[in-house]
Amino acid sequence: MSLINQMLRDLEERRGDGVASPLKSEGAVVTRARGGRLLAGAVALLALALLVLAYVWWQSGEGARPQVAADEKVVPASAPAAKDVAEFSTPRIDAMQPQRPHTSPQLQVIYLSGVGFERGCQVAVDWGEGEQLLTPDRVQFLDAGRLQLSLRTGSEANRWRIQVINPDGGRSAPFRFETLPPMATAPAPSRAIPAAAVVDSESLPSPRIEAMQPERPQALGGSQRLTLLGEGFSEKSRVRVAWGGREKLLPADRITVLDEGRLQLELRMGTRAQAWSLQVINGELASNIHRFETRPAEEAMVDAAEPELRKQRRPFSPAQQAEQAYKEAYELLQQRRNGEAEERLLKALRLSPEHRAARETLAGLMIADGRRSDALNLLEAGLGERPGDPAFAELAARLRLEQGDQAGALALLEQGMAGGANDAEYLALAAAVYQREGRFGESVGAYQRALSLNASNPAWWLGMGISLEGAEQGEQAMEAYRRAAESRALDAKLRRYAQGRIEALRAAKEE
Numbered sequence: 001m002s003l004i005n006q007m008l009r010d011l012e013e014r015r016g017d018g019v020a021s022p023l024k025s026e027g028a029v030v031t032r033a034r035g036g037r038l039l040a041g042a043v044a045l046l047a048l049a050l051l052v053l054a055y056v057w058w059q060s061g062e063g064a065r066p067q068v069a070a071d072e073k074v075v076p077a078s079a080p081a082a083k084d085v086a087e088f089s090t091p092r093i094d095a096m097q098p099q100r101p102h103t104s105p106q107l108q109v110i111y112l113s114g115v116g117f118e119r120g121c122q123v124a125v126d127w128g129e130g131e132q133l134l135t136p137d138r139v140q141f142l143d144a145g146r147l148q149l150s151l152r153t154g155s156e157a158n159r160w161r162i163q164v165i166n167p168d169g170g171r172s173a174p175f176r177f178e179t180l181p182p183m184a185t186a187p188a189p190s191r192a193i194p195a196a197a198v199v200d201s202e203s204l205p206s207p208r209i210e211a212m213q214p215e216r217p218q219a220l221g222g223s224q225r226l227t228l229l230g231e232g233f234s235e236k237s238r239v240r241v242a243w244g245g246r247e248k249l250l251p252a253d254r255i256t257v258l259d260e261g262r263l264q265l266e267l268r269m270g271t272r273a274q275a276w277s278l279q280v281i282n283g284e285l286a287s288n289i290h291r292f293e294t295r296p297a298e299e300a301m302v303d304a305a306e307p308e309l310r311k312q313r314r315p316f317s318p319a320q321q322a323e324q325a326y327k328e329a330y331e332l333l334q335q336r337r338n339g340e341a342e343e344r345l346l347k348a349l350r351l352s353p354e355h356r357a358a359r360e361t362l363a364g365l366m367i368a369d370g371r372r373s374d375a376l377n378l379l380e381a382g383l384g385e386r387p388g389d390p391a392f393a394e395l396a397a398r399l400r401l402e403q404g405d406q407a408g409a410l411a412l413l414e415q416g417m418a419g420g421a422n423d424a425e426y427l428a429l430a431a432a433v434y435q436r437e438g439r440f441g442e443s444v445g446a447y448q449r450a451l452s453l454n455a456s457n458p459a460w461w462l463g464m465g466i467s468l469e470g471a472e473q474g475e476q477a478m479e480a481y482r483r484a485a486e487s488r489a490l491d492a493k494l495r496r497y498a499q500g501r502i503e504a505l506r507a508a509k510e511e
Contacts, residue, residue: 089116089118089166089168089170090116090170090172091114091115091116091117091118091121091164091165091166091170091171091172092114092115092116092172092173093112093113093114093162093163093164093172093173093175094113094114094115095112095113095114096110096111096112096113096162096175096177097110097111097113097209097210097211098110098210098211098290098291099177099211099215100177100178100179100180101151101153101177101179101180102153102179102180102291103153103154103155103156103157103158103179103180104152104153104154104155105152105154105155106152107138107150107151107152108150108151108152108153109148109149109150109288110148110149110150110151111146111147111148111149111208111210112146112147112149112162112164112175113145113146114145114164114172115144115145116144116166116170116172117141117143117144117145117146117147117164117166118141118144118166118167118168119141120141120166120167121139121141121147121164121165121166121167122134122136122139122164122165123138123139123147123149123162123163123164123165124162124163124165125151125160125161125162126160126161126162126174126454127154127158127159127160127161128158128159130453130454130455130456131454131456131457133165134149134150134151137150138150138151147164153179154179157178157179157180158178158179159176159177159178160176160177160178160179161174161175161176162174162175162176162177163175165489169489169490169491174425180293204232204234204236204282204283204285205231205232205234205260205282205285206232206282206285206287207230207231207232207233207237207280207281207282207285207286207287208230208231208232208287208288209228209229209230209278209279209280209287209288209290210229210230210231211228211229211230212226212227212228212229212278212290212292213226213227213229213331213334214226214331215292216292216293216294216295217269217292217294217295218294218295218296219269219270219271219272219273219274219294219295219296220269220271222268223254223266223267223268224266224267224268224269225264225265225266226264226265226267227258227262227263227264228262228263228264228265228278228280228290229261229262230261230263230280230287231260231261232260232280232282232285232287233257233259233260233261233262233263233280234257234260234282235257236282236283237255237257237263237280237281237282238250238252238255238280238281239255239263239265239278239279239280239281240278240279240280240281241267241276241277241278241279242276242277242278243269243274243275243276243277244274249281250265250266250267254266254267263280265278269294272296273293273294273295273296274293274294275291275292275293276291276292276293276294277289277290277291277292278290278291278292318351318352319351319352319355321351321352322347322348322349322351322352322355322358323348323352323355325344325345325347325348325351325358326344326345326348326355326357326358326361328344329341329342329344329345329348329358329361330361332344333361338365338368338369341361341365342362342365345358345361345362345365346362349362353381353385354385354386356382356386356389356391359378359379359382359385359392360391360392360395362378363375363378363379363395366378367399372399372402372403375399376396376399376400376403379392379395379396379399380392380396380412383396383412383415383416387415388415388416388418388419389416389419390416390419390420390423390426392416393412393413393415393416393419393420394412394413394416394420394426394429396412397409397410397412397413397429397433398429400412401433406433406436406437407437409433410430410433410434410437413426413429413430413433414430417430421449422453423453424450424451424453424454424457425450427446427447427449427450427453428446428447428450428457428459428460428463430446431443431444431445431446431447431450431460431463431464431467432463434446434467435463435466435467435470438470440467440468440470440471441471443463443467443470444464444467444468444471444473447460447463447464447467448464451464456489458483458484458487458489458490459484459490459494461480461481461483461484461487462480462481462484462490462494462497462498464480465477465478465480465481465484465498465501468480469501469505474505474508474509477501477505478501478502478505478506481498481499481501481502481505482498482502484498485498485499485502
């Protein structure tokens with residue numbers, strides 16, 4: 001998985017300490033006169049748009065929406081002292097195990113790791129059918145950095161988005177992943193453990209496998225060394241392996257426990273690519289089943305027309321060499337060797353400038369290192385290689401917004417609009433920037449498309465109401481405000497504001 005989520009989370013962490021609200025006291029109305037608005041009312045509406053733009057960016061972000069700086073807001077001269085918008089918690093998802101779950105109609109256990117999780121938090125998932133909340137019995141709070149989920153991934157491989165929502169409404173950046181096709185083989189181990197292998201489990205921890213390195217080994221024949229990452233490993237741990245309808249316990253001499261979180265094993269995986277599963281056994285305690293698939297060896301077949309009975313290795317193409325460099329960079333990142341990983345990513349882009357994952361990952365490293373201008377240049381160069389790429393356009397736009405270049409950000413978003421036509425968050429961000437620019441008609445259109453993809457986000461309904469009001473469509477604005485005010489997922493102050501706007505518009509209509 002690329003580091004684009006990390007980039008966006010990093011932008012989120014650069015949020016200010018809060019945005020002072022330019023709203024008047026509860027129930028305040030935007031002054032209107034018959035035949036048009038007064039200047040004070042227009043200024044108040046613009047100030048409100050700045051406030052809600054900050055909230056919408058934060059709520060609907062791919063991860064992080066830069067907020068409006070305090071010195072950018074406009075406060076009507078007649079407004080009383082500004083109130084502070086309630087601060088939200090900022091949970092963050094850093095990783096998920098397994099990284100790419102297999103499709104399955106059955107519930108499977110998935111672990112989220114990160115920071116800022118709170119007891120009682122909810123988890124929202126979306127796989128292209130609209131956002132849904134997991135029921136509370138399928139979300140287990142382990143601690144502030146870990147959640148255990150029970151998730152059905154269905155029968156078809158798909159792209160997913162997952163978010164953590166704390167009780168106060170604080171929402172993490174969406175964490176994206178793809179499911180793997182169902183495994184035709186590698187059944188779950190079912191045979192009894194030999195009596196000789198059973199040890200007293202009362203003093204042993206419950207093991208758990210979180211990841212494996214390498215993630216997808218090659219089927220090269222002979223023994224290969226694999227490293228399991230997780231917890232609860234001990235000198236008494238055994239490993240059960242299954243492949244092609246067969247299973248067995250590995251001999252103890254092929255297992256080396258490095259520490260309680262790392263276990264190495266020697267495994268012969270043959271020369272045929274196939275599906276495998278591993279399970280760590282501590283007495284009567286068994287870990288989750290870790291499934292993986294081996295990759296075919298990257299070696300050319302013997303040309304049937306050649307008289308020599310020998311294999312010949314074909315030279316790799318630049319694209320293949322770039323992919324290999326990217327994989328090496330990914331493994332180095334897992335070991336936190338970022339400098340070496342960056343060298344491999346630069347090599348990948350020299351060999352294949354259109355390599356999307358390498359460019360995203362390198363941009364993420366640059367952002368994490370504080371080199372935002374370099375990241376912006378890299379992403380905009382990527383748009384030259386892949387015109388209209390929505391991921392590049394969105395992240396580059398966020399960096400432009402962080403620099404205060406609103407016009408440049410909007411130009412980038414418009415460039416990627418075709419590719420982002422089915423991405424609700426992309427459309428909502430574009431709608432918010434259109435609103436900030438006073439282009440209310442275009443903002444309304446973008447909000448409508450975003451809400452047609454996901455109608456459950458109350459911040460977007462609030463933003464829609466503001467844009468409709470700016471476009472002089474009072475009736476439609478009241479309906480949008482109503483949808484926002486009815487949602488408990490929206491901050492209470494903003495719910496009261498939405499209700500106040502309904503009352504104000506109703507009063508103006510009756511004048």
